Amino acid sequence: MQPNPSSPYLARPVQAPKQSIFYGWWIVGAAALCQFVFLSVSHVSVGVLLRPVTGELGWPAWAFTLGSSLAVICGVFSGILVGKVVDRRGPRRLMLVGSIVSGLCLYALGRQSDLWLFWIFHGICGLVGWNLFGPLVVNAILNKWFVAKRGWALAVGSVGISLAGMITPVVLTAIVDDLGWRAGYTSLAVFVLVVVTPAALVMRRTPEDHGLHPDGLVPAPVDDDSAESAKPGLSRAQAVRTLSFWMLAAGFGLNAMALTSILVHAIPFATHAGFSRATASIAVSVAGLGNLSSKAVWAFALQRVGPRPLVMAAYSTSAVGALCMLAATTSVDQMMLMAGFFLYGFGFGGTIQPVSSLGSSFGPVLVGLWFDQSHTYLPAFATLVGVYVCAGILIGLSREPVLARS
Numbered sequence: 001m002q003p004n005p006s007s008p009y010l011a012r013p014v015q016a017p018k019q020s021i022f023y024g025w026w027i028v029g030a031a032a033l034c035q036f037v038f039l040s041v042s043h044v045s046v047g048v049l050l051r052p053v054t055g056e057l058g059w060p061a062w063a064f065t066l067g068s069s070l071a072v073i074c075g076v077f078s079g080i081l082v083g084k085v086v087d088r089r090g091p092r093r094l095m096l097v098g099s100i101v102s103g104l105c106l107y108a109l110g111r112q113s114d115l116w117l118f119w120i121f122h123g124i125c126g127l128v129g130w131n132l133f134g135p136l137v138v139n140a141i142l143n144k145w146f147v148a149k150r151g152w153a154l155a156v157g158s159v160g161i162s163l164a165g166m167i168t169p170v171v172l173t174a175i176v177d178d179l180g181w182r183a184g185y186t187s188l189a190v191f192v193l194v195v196v197t198p199a200a201l202v203m204r205r206t207p208e209d210h211g212l213h214p215d216g217l218v219p220a221p222v223d224d225d226s227a228e229s230a231k232p233g234l235s236r237a238q239a240v241r242t243l244s245f246w247m248l249a250a251g252f253g254l255n256a257m258a259l260t261s262i263l264v265h266a267i268p269f270a271t272h273a274g275f276s277r278a279t280a281s282i283a284v285s286v287a288g289l290g291n292l293s294s295k296a297v298w299a300f301a302l303q304r305v306g307p308r309p310l311v312m313a314a315y316s317t318s319a320v321g322a323l324c325m326l327a328a329t330t331s332v333d334q335m336m337l338m339a340g341f342f343l344y345g346f347g348f349g350g351t352i353q354p355v356s357s358l359g360s361s362f363g364p365v366l367v368g369l370w371f372d373q374s375h376t377y378l379p380a381f382a383t384l385v386g387v388y389v390c391a392g393i394l395i396g397l398s399r400e401p402v403l404a405r406s
Contacts, residue, residue: 173281
């Protein structure tokens with residue numbers, strides 16, 4: 001539930017009576033843990049498990065990546081109802097259900113050897129599994145607990161995304177290489193249950209339910225002049241009739257396609273080029289480090305530069321990173337590979353956009369299909385560089401839509 005222009009929380013707040021720690025910050029910590037787990041099981045683990053699973057079971061790469069894509073698509077449908085449930089009843093029960101379902105499905109993924117079961121379990125995870133403790137849910141709660149400090153709360157909560165990129169590839173690769181991919185899925189199942197279950201118990205619907213105010217601050221009354229001066233925005237129906245909306249949607253969708261495709265295929269790409277799985281997993285971890293270190297830089301720049309040039313700079317940085325990855329394959333240059341993944345992750349941190357499900361669901365499957373046909377990742381990754389460039393151009397050419405005068 002977004003604050004309306006006349007909301008008293010948009011006025012200058014006054015400090016509430018001193019308390020130990022505002023409970024909202026505990027929710028931020030729980031949100032960071034949940035996003036850590038969400039990205040680990042939904043995206044990062046895919047690249048770690050792709051080669052071991054397809055190598056043993058004889059599946060093509062596109063069929064394996066279709067599992068995570070089905071989860072994304074199913075998550076779109078569940079998201080239609082999830083938001084309403086969070087608003088009315090809070091996130092706790094949803095998150096507990098999501099952790100249990102995800103744990104059971106991940107364990108089942110480690111026991112099966114049938115492609116149809118593989119797809120079905122992923123679809124269930126997207127529908128009523130990890131989507132119930134992902135960004136859609138936790139960010140909605142952070143928006144209720146923070147207004148004046150919302151930017152900081154969302155930024156700290158998203159640290160879990162960076163940590164997933166830094167920690168999960170290295171740890172999960174070691175488990176899979178030592179114990180096998182089935183043990184890898186089992187470890188992910190335990191990981192979800194151990195981390196998400198207690199985090200869910202921390203969550204609360206709104207601060208008002210517990211006699212608190214957003215940010216831990218008591219709102220001051222707002223005068224009528226400031227309320228009337230608020231600029232009206234476009235409704236959804238008005239927005240979809242503008243060219244700018246579709247240019248932004250296409251730009252964000254293309255970026256999501258490139259970003260997710262590289263993340264999913266990063267380890268297979270590097271190992272196919274001659275790097276070891278250990279080196280490839282460290283490279284993905286370096287991308288997580290780049291993502292984490294970029295947050296302060298992009299936040300600082302956003303205060304001084306408009307979002308459009310900032311997004312273009314982020315896409316360009318990731319594109320340069322992908323070019324460095326391609327250059328590293330010519331001589332199996334580890335330093336160039338690490339630099340490429342760092343820049344890719346650094347640009348990832350500046351993509352201040354909503355999740356573009358269409359691009360992120362189909363991109364990895366198309367790259368997998370291309371690899372299956374050509375037996376090399378080079379043309380697909382070179383195309384992803386062009387995808388980043390096209391996304392930046394579309395964002396740069398878009399203009400802010402305005403209400404038509406009646």
